[in-house]
Amino acid sequence: MGYKKCVVKGCGRTTKTHPATSFFSFPKVKGIDRESIERRRMLWLQRTHTTEEELLTKVFLKICGRHFILGTFSSFCVFDKNLTDDMF
Numbered sequence: 371m372g373y374k375k376c377v378v379k380g381c382g383r384t385t386k387t388h389p390a391t392s393f394f395s396f397p398k399v400k401g402i403d404r405e406s407i408e409r410r411r412m413l414w415l416q417r418t419h420t421t422e423e424e425l426l427t428k429v430f431l432k433i434c435g436r437h438f439i440l441g442t443f444s445s446f447c448v449f450d451k452n453l454t455d456d457m458f
């Protein structure tokens with residue numbers, strides 16, 4: 371293994387095939403803002419058709435920067451709706 375893979379259907383980018391692409395982990399529920407993190411995590415799971423179980427067993431599953439409007443994690447964090455259309 372040793373590389374990350376984009377979990378979005380039809381994308382299939384990996385750090386191997388696209389080394390210049392950023393890959394983002396699913397949000398971890400912890401800290402004082404648990405509720406909003408939990409919501410975001412659920413949203414990511416729903417939109418990528420991924421289960422909690424899959425995430426636990428396949429830690430290499432990420433979402434690549436292609437699915438974030440500005441290509442940054444923070445913009446996605448703040449604006450959950452800013453997923454690009456090819457998520458669906």
Ligand SMILES: [Zn+2]
Pocket residue numbers: 376377378381382383433434435436437
């Ligand atoms: Zn991707």
